[in-house]
Amino acid sequence: MDISEDELITAIGRVLSGTGPDVLVPVGDDAAVVRGGAGDLVLTTDALVEGTHFDRAMSRPRDIGYKAIAASISDIAAMAASPRYALCALTLSDDVDAGWAMELFGGMREASDEFACTLIGGNLALGPEVTVAITVTGEVARGAAVRRSGAQPEDVVVVTGTLGGAAAGRRLARRGAPWTEDELDAIRRFERPAPRVGEAPVLARNGATSMIDVSDGLTRDLVRICEASGVGVRLDLATVPRHAAAAEGEALGGGEDYELLATMPSVAAVARSAEELARVFATPLTAIGTITTEGLTTIDDRGRTYPLESSGWDHFA
Numbered sequence: 234m235d236i237s238e239d240e241l242i243t244a245i246g247r248v249l250s251g252t253g254p255d256v257l258v259p260v261g262d263d264a265a266v267v268r269g270g271a272g273d274l275v276l277t278t279d280a281l282v283e284g285t286h287f288d289r290a291m292s293r294p295r296d297i298g299y300k301a302i303a304a305s306i307s308d309i310a311a312m313a314a315s316p317r318y319a320l321c322a323l324t325l326s327d328d329v330d331a332g333w334a335m336e337l338f339g340g341m342r343e344a345s346d347e348f349a350c351t352l353i354g355g356n357l358a359l360g361p362e363v364t365v366a367i368t369v370t371g372e373v374a375r376g377a378a379v380r381r382s383g384a385q386p387e388d389v390v391v392v393t394g395t396l397g398g399a400a401a402g403r404r405l406a407r408r409g410a411p412w413t414e415d416e417l418d419a420i421r422r423f424e425r426p427a428p429r430v431g432e433a434p435v436l437a438r439n440g441a442t443s444m445i446d447v448s449d450g451l452t453r454d455l456v457r458i459c460e461a462s463g464v465g466v467r468l469d470l471a472t473v474p475r476h477a478a479a480a481e482g483e484a485l486g487g488g489e490d491y492e493l494l495a496t497m498p499s500v501a502a503v504a505r506s507a508e509e510l511a512r513v514f515a516t517p518l519t520a521i522g523t524i525t526t527e528g529l530t531t532i533d534d535r536g537r538t539y540p541l542e543s544s545g546w547d548h549f550a
Contacts, residue, residue: 236331240331241331241334241357244331244335245334245335245338245357248335248338248339248342255351256318256351256353270317270372271375272372272373272374272375272377273314273372273373273374273375273376273377273378274370274371274372275309275312275314275370275371275372275373275378276368276369276370276371277305277308277309277368277369277371278305278366278367278368278369279301279304279305279308279366279367280364280365280366280367281297281300281301281304281364281365281366281367282362282363282364283326283362283363283364284362287300289333289363291406291407292406292424293336293340293424294333294334294336294337294339294340295336295337295339295340295343296340296424296425297337297340297365298336298337298338298339298340298341298342298343298344298365299340299341299343299344299424299425300340300344300424300425300426301321301340301341301344301365301367302319302340302341302344302345302348302350302352302367302369303344303348303425303426303427303428303491304367304426304428304448304489304491305319305367305368305369306319306344306348306350306369306428306430307426307428307429307446307448307491308369308446308448309369309370309371309428309430310428310429310430310432310433310446310493311379311433311444311445311446311493312371312373312378312379312380312433312444313373313377313378313379313433313434313436313437313441313444314371314372314373314378314433315349315371315372315373315430315434316348316349316350316369316370316371316430317350317351317369317370317371317372318350318351318352318353318369318370319341319345319350319351319352319353319367319368319369319370320352320353320354320355320367320368320369321338321341321352321354321355321356321365321366321367321368322355322356322358322364322366322367322368323337323355323356323357323358323363323364323365323366324357324358324359324360324362324363324364324365324366325357325358325359325360325363326359326360326361326362326363327359329363337365338352341367348428348430349430350369377437379433379436379437379441379442379443379444379495380443380444380461381443381444381445381457381458381461381462382443382461382462383442383443383462383496384442384443384458384459384461384462384464384496384524385442385462385464385496385498385524386464386524386525386526387523387524388442388443388496388497388498388523388524389496389497389498389499389500389502389503389520389522389523389524390455390466390468390494390495390496390520390521390522390523390524391436391494391495391496391497391503391506391518391519391520391521392447392451392473392474392492392493392494392495392518392519392521393429393432393492393493393510393516393517393518394429394474394490394492394516394517395474395475395476395477395479395484395490395492395517396447396451396473396474396475396476396479396483396484396485396487396490396492397475397476397478397479397480397481397483397484397485397487397490398418398419398422398423398476398478398479398490399419399422399423399426399487399488399489399490399491400423400479400483400486400487400488400489400490401416401419401423401476401478401479401480401483401487402416402419402420402421402422402423402424402478403423403487403489404483405419405420405478406420406423406424413478415476415477415478416478418476418477418478419476419477419478419479422476422490423489426489426490426491427491428446428491429446429491429492429493429516431513431514432493432510432514432516433493435506435509435510435513436493436495436497436506439497439502439505439506439509440497440498440499440502441495441496441497442495442496442497442498443458443461443462443495443496444493444494444495444496445457445458445493445494445495446491446492446493446494447488447490447491447492447493447494448488448489448490448491448546449488449545449546449547450485450486450487450488450544450545450546451473451484451485451486451490451494451545452468452485452486452541452542452543452544452545453486453488453543453544453545453546453547454494454545455468455494455522455541456529456541456543458494458496459524459529462496462524464524464525464526464527465524465525465526465527465528465529465530466522466523466524466525466528466529466530466541467522467523467525467528467530467531467532467538468521468522468530468531468532468541469521469522469531469532470485470531470532470533470534471532471533471534472519472520472521472522473485473519473521474517474519474521482544485544486544486545487545488545488546489546496524500520503518503520506518529541529543
């Protein structure tokens with residue numbers, strides 16, 4: 234590092250968005266202080282680790298910072314909550330200079346501003362590789378958080394957007410140019426995911442019984458809903474909305490799409506949600522299966538049934 238820790242903290246303080254009206258103590262003290270709200274407080278934390286989640290040789294620091302914030306905000310959205318504040322615990326390796334770190338925080342600031350979240354501070358440390366650990370808090374009306382554990386038999390399984398774009402983007406970025414327009418879109422989705430902050434409350438208002446963000450792959454996250462809810466599922470493979478640049482395996486288990494996977498109580502609830510999401514956000518909503526009393530199965534385009542194979546990210550596999 235080409236400057237001291239205190240100098241870097243001072244520089245970062247100029248980038249952070251910790252001066253909102255509810256921020257009582259911003260970056261520079263032992264902890265940040267903010268005014269509490271009237272609803273339930275929602276908290277999440279996540280980390281991007283060099284060599285596992287990103288490659289400095291392939292990704293710009295501004296994109297890494299953006300993605301770090303967006304990934305944690307997506308967890309808040311999956312609870313049907315609104316993000317409020319973010320903290321970053323950043324570990325830098327000794328070959329990182331101040332310019333790289335400032336670009337990283339510039340990307341965090343971009344994502345925070347885009348999704349109405351205030352980045353108010355954190356911690357710096359030196360280590361063998363770069364690690365970006367983000368904590369985000371959010372708020373939701375009392376008792377209104379949507380959990381993974383509420384799915385019921387006969388619920389309709391739905392997902393926003395398309396799947397596999399991020400995994401395809403990772404593959405294509407490593408391959409290198411030239412790229413088609415669809416491939417460039419996939420790379421953008423890999424570098425700068427869009428958490429469905431506005432879409433989640435629409436699903437909640439229309440009765441979503443469970444919800445999760447697709448961070449580790451469709452099938453893995455769908456199995457998590459089923460296990461938490463004590464139910465089964467029948468997944469219709471032919472209806473899974475695949476990104477134009479993605480292979481089937483990337484759509485089913487690629488991960489990092491940060492779309493919302495939810496269960497809805499009726500076909501009518503799906504229709505109401507789909508209409509509003511299309512009209513307000515231009516976001517498609519697709520029904521991809523049905524919750525059952527037990528068993529994890531898939532059905533292909535010829536009507537054949539198979540056991541559902543859970544695939545996707547597993548950091549300890």
